Amino acid sequence: MAxxxxxxxKSSSTTTVQQYQQQNLNNNNTIQNCNWQGLYSTIRERNxxxxxxxxxxxxxxxxxxxxxxxxxxxxxxxxAVGSSVFHAMFxxxxxxxxxxxxxxxxxxxxxxxxxxxxxxxxxxxxxxxxLATLYAAKKYIVPHLARSCVNFLExxxxxKNACVLLSQSCLFEEPDLTQRCxxxxxxxxxxxxxxxxxxxxxxxxxxSILQRETLNAKEIVVFEAALSWxxxxxxxxxxTSSTDNKRxxxxxxxxxxxxxxxxxxxxxxxAAQSGVLTLNETNDIFLWYTADKKPELQxxxxxxxxxxxxxxxxxxxxxxxSNQWRYRGRCDSIQFAVDKRVFIAGFGLYGSSCGSAEYTAxxxxxxxxxxxxxxxxxxxxxxxxxxxxxxxxxxxxIEPDTFYTASVVLDGNELSYFGQxxxxxxxxxxxxxxxxxxxxxxxxxxxxxxxxxxxxxxA
Numbered sequence: 001m002a003x004x005x006x007x008x009x010k011s012s013s014t015t016t017v018q019q020y021q022q023q024n025l026n027n028n029n030t031i032q033n034c035n036w037q038g039l040y041s042t043i044r045e046r047n048x049x050x051x052x053x054x055x056x057x058x059x060x061x062x063x064x065x066x067x068x069x070x071x072x073x074x075x076x077x078x079x080a081v082g083s084s085v086f087h088a089m090f091x092x093x094x095x096x097x098x099x100x101x102x103x104x105x106x107x108x109x110x111x112x113x114x115x116x117x118x119x120x121x122x123x124x125x126x127x128x129x130x131l132a133t134l135y136a137a138k139k140y141i142v143p144h145l146a147r148s149c150v151n152f153l154e155x156x157x158x159x160k161n162a163c164v165l166l167s168q169s170c171l172f173e174e175p176d177l178t179q180r181c182x183x184x185x186x187x188x189x190x191x192x193x194x195x196x197x198x199x200x201x202x203x204x205x206x207x208s209i210l211q212r213e214t215l216n217a218k219e220i221v222v223f224e225a226a227l228s229w230x231x232x233x234x235x236x237x238x239x240t241s242s243t244d245n246k247r248x249x250x251x252x253x254x255x256x257x258x259x260x261x262x263x264x265x266x267x268x269x270x271a272a273q274s275g276v277l278t279l280n281e282t283n284d285i286f287l288w289y290t291a292d293k294k295p296e297l298q299x300x301x302x303x304x305x306x307x308x309x310x311x312x313x314x315x316x317x318x319x320x321x322s323n324q325w326r327y328r329g330r331c332d333s334i335q336f337a338v339d340k341r342v343f344i345a346g347f348g349l350y351g352s353s354c355g356s357a358e359y360t361a362x363x364x365x366x367x368x369x370x371x372x373x374x375x376x377x378x379x380x381x382x383x384x385x386x387x388x389x390x391x392x393x394x395x396x397x398i399e400p401d402t403f404y405t406a407s408v409v410l411d412g413n414e415l416s417y418f419g420q421x422x423x424x425x426x427x428x429x430x431x432x433x434x435x436x437x438x439x440x441x442x443x444x445x446x447x448x449x450x451x452x453x454x455x456x457x458x459a
Contacts, residue, residue, distance in 0.1 A: 036049065044120070044121055047078060047119050047120070048119055048120040048122075050075055050078060050119055051115060051116055051119035051120050052072065052073065052112065052115065052116075052119075053073060054073045056075060057073035057074060057075060058074075058075060058076050058099075059073075059074045059075070059076055059079075059090070059098075059099060059100075059101065060072065060073055060074065060099060060100045060101070061074055061100075061101050061102075061103055061111065062100060062101070062102045062103070063103045063104075063106055063107070063108045063111045064103075064104065064106070064107060064108045065104055066104070068108070069104075069108070070108035070111075070112075071100075072108070072111065072112065072115070074115070076090040076091075078118065078119060079115075079118060081118075082117075082118030082119075082142065083118065083140045083141055083142055084141050085139070085140040085141050086140060089101075105135075105139075106132070106135065106136045106139065107129070107132040107136075109128070109129045109132065110129050110132035110133040110135065110136045111136055113125065113129055113133045113136070114133060114136045114137055114140065114142060114145060117142065117144075117145045118142065123145060123148045125148065125149060125152045127156065130149050130152050130153060130156075131149075131153075131168055133145070133149055134146055134149035134150065134153075134168075134172060135172070137149060138172055150174050150176070150177050153165055153168075153169075153177055154176075154177060154180050155399075157180055157181065157184055158184065158397060159184055159185075159188040159191035159192045159195060159394075159397070160191075160192075160195045160196075160197060161195070161197050162181045162184040162185045162188075162192050162195075162197075163181075163185065163192055163193075163195065163197050163198045163200075163201050163205070163209065164197040164198075164200055164201060165177065165181050166178060166181035166182070166185065166201070166205055166208075166209075167201045167202055167205040169181055170204075170205065180341075182212075183341065184343075184397065185209065185212070185215070186212065186214045186215060186216060186307055186458070187216060187307060187343035187395050187397075187458040188216070188343060188394060188395055188397065189215040189216045189217035189221075190216070190217045190218070190221045190394065191394050193209075193217060193221055193222060193224075193225035194221070194225065198225055198228070198229060199228055199229050199231075199232035200232070201229070203233075203249075203251070203253065206226070206229055206253055207252070207253045207256060210222065210226065210253055210256035210257060211256045212304070213304055213305050214304070214305060214306060214307055215304050215306065216306045216307050216395070216458070217304075217306075218262075218263075218266070219257070219258050219259070219261045219262040219266070219303070219304070220262050220263070220266035220267075220270055220271070222257055222258070223257050223259065223262070223270070223271050223274075224270070226250060226253065226254070226257055227246060227274065227276065229250075230245075230246035230247075230249050230250050230276075231246060233249040234246060234249055237249065243274070243275035243276050246276055247276045250276070254276070255298050255299055255300075256300075257299065258299060258300045258301065258302070258303065258304065259271055259277070259285055259299045260285055260288050260289070260297060260299055260300075260301040261300070261301060261302065261303040261304070264289050267285065267286075267289070268286075272285070272286070281297075281298075281299075284297055285297065285299070288301065307458045309345055309456050309457065309458060310428055310429060310431075310456070310457055310458070310459060311348060311387075311428075311454045311455070311456055311457075312426050312428045312431075312433045312454060312455040312457065313348070313387075313426070313453060313454050314334075314419070314422055314423055314426055314433070314435055314447075314452075314453060314454070314455075315419030315420060315421060315422050315423075315449070315453050316420070316421035316422075316423065317419070317420045317421050318350065318385050318417045318418060318419050318420060318453065319417065319418065319420055320353035320385075320415065320416070320417050320418070324415070324418060325350075325353075325415065325416045325417070325418040325444075325450075325451065326414050326415065327409075327410045327411065327412070327414065327416075327443065328414075328443075329409060329411065330409070330442045330443035331407050331408070331409050331440055331441060331442050331443060332407070332408050332409075332410070332441055332443045332444070332445035332450055332451035332452055333405055333406065333407040333408075333438040333440040333441035333442075333445060333452075334405075334406055334435055334436075334437070334438055334441065334445060334446070334447070334450075334452050335403045335404065335405050335406075335435065335436045335437065335438045336403065336404055336406060336433055336434065336435050336436075336455065337400075337401060337402060337403045337404065337433070337434045338398055338400055338431055338432065338433055338434075339400050339401065339431065339432045340400055340430065340431050340432075340459065341397065341398065341399055341400055341459075342398045342431055342457045342458065342459045343395035343396065343397055343398065343457060343458040343459075344365060344373070344392070344395060344396045344398055344404075344406075344455060344456070344457050345391055345392060345395045345396075345456045345457060345458060346363070346375075346389055346390050346391035346392055346456045347363055347389075347390050347406060347408060347452055347454060347455060347456060348387035348388065348389055348390075348453055348454025348455075348456055349361060349379070349387060349388055349389075349390055349408065349410070349451065349452065349453070349454075350381075350385070350387060350388075350416050350417040350418060350419070350451060350453060351379075351380075351381020351382070351383070351384070351386070351388055351413075351416060351417065352381050352383055352412065352413040352415065352416050353383075353385075353415050353416050353417050354383070354413060354415050355383045356380070356381065356382050356383045357380075357381055357383075357412055357413035358378055358379070358380050358381075358412060359378065359379055359380075359381065359410050359411065359412035359413070360376070360377075360378050360410070360411040360412060361376070361377060361378070361379060361390045361408055361409070361410050361411075362374070362375075362376045362408065362409045363375055363377075363390055363392065363406075363407070363408045364405075364406075364407045364408075365392070365396050365404060365405070365406055365407075366404065366405045366407070367402065367403075367404050367405070372396045372404075373392045373393070373394070373396040374392070375390070375391065375392050375393055377390055377391070381416075385417050387453055387454050389456055390408075391456075395457075395458055398457075403436065405438050405440055406452055406455065407438070407440055407441075407452075408451060408452055410451070416451075418449060418450055418451060419449055419450060419451070419453045420448075420449050421448070421449075422435070422446070422447045422448045422449055422450075423435070423447075424436070424447055428457075428459075429459065430459065431457075431459050433455065435447050
């Protein structure tokens with residue numbers, strides 16, 4: 001699962017084990033020198049030679065499930081120094097004297113990653129093994145390794161894996177990671193709900209997501225995601241994916257979907273014909289839409305509040321002149337960076353300075369030349385100096401301490417307002433934005449003046 005969740009380069013756990021086995025061979029070759037200790041100047045380097053090494057091993061671990069086990073050597077003293085659980089296991093009042101210890105609930109690659117940290121003080125994580133390594137680090141109380149696993153997960157967090165990681169973060173009792181997951185799920189709800197990982201979550205996590213007030217998603221997307229999860233759950237339970245079984249596996253989670261908050265067309269063309277609603281429920285919801293006297297429903301009828309967008313305004317004033325601002329198909333662009341993860345939902349743009357006018361805007365967001373989001377849309381300006389929002393199809397995740405390029409190509413009235421007295425740094429709540437000029441800008445926009453006066457974001 002992990003290989004599908006993380007967008008990083010894939011490497012199987014089998015390959016990881018083979019790499020550790022190679023290191024074991026290398027270590028055994030090293031100790032053929034009768035004075036191998038003299039080859040290394042520090043205790044850390046000498047300890048590292050003992051990693052996955054049969055030399056002086058006084059305990060062995062049979063790790064993994066039946067049929068996929070690995071027999072790994074260990075040294076009680078080193079392990080006890082690195083973990084209080086191993087200390088209790090080998091030197092406590094109930095110490096085990098067995099020469100071979102079976103550990104069926106930990107994957108071999110994850111156990112080896114933990115041993116490598118204990119022996120070598122090196123953290124070797126990959127997308128394939130990080131969740132299993134976190135489990136091992138938690139089980140054997142190796143807190144610094146566990147923290148590194150959580151940091152790896154946080155930096156890998158995206159709409160594609162946020163739901164699965166939310167489930168895992170609750171299991172591992174990592175509240176900071178849980179909060180980060182919620183931030184992504186709320187801001188990029190439709191992408192998260194449509195991800196493959198959403199269908200892999202447990203029923204408790206499903207309910208916590210469905211009852212979320214701050215989801216930025218149309219209710220029909222929530223409904224369709226719940227049905228996809230139900231179909232996957234039927235397969236997990238090895239029952240047919242009938243409408244009755246889908247409703248059965250959803251259970252009380254069905255009533256966390258705010259069906260009456262859907263647009264009437266969405267309800268009529270999708271939910272009402274899905275088969276998971278009873279005939280009485282369907283009739284009552286139609287009456288709720290149309291009748292003056294509305295029936296009582298088990299479903300919540302109030303729409304979700306979603307997230308309130310924030311605006312970062314980078315100019316202190318705006319102006320217009322008889323010969324500015326002209327577009328002519330050229331690009332206005334600016335670079336920005338933030339100190340906390342945010343999600344850019346769109347830009348606030350100026351309009352015509354010569355009365356009302358309609359504009360076509362192509363907006364783009366890039367990171368190091370890679371396109372992250374774009375949209376082509378129209379907006380109407382009323383002739384005022386206000387800004388007018390133009391949205392991306394989905395909010396774009398922005399990581400801290402990296403510069404991104406915001407660009408727009410406008411087509412419409414030749415003369416428009418433009419910003420002046422631009423700021424290189426703007427504080428918006430708890431987020432600090434920094435701005436710098438972009439080489440993509442071919443129409444005069446820069447830090448001090450020009451277009452793209454606002455970045456619209458969720459934080």
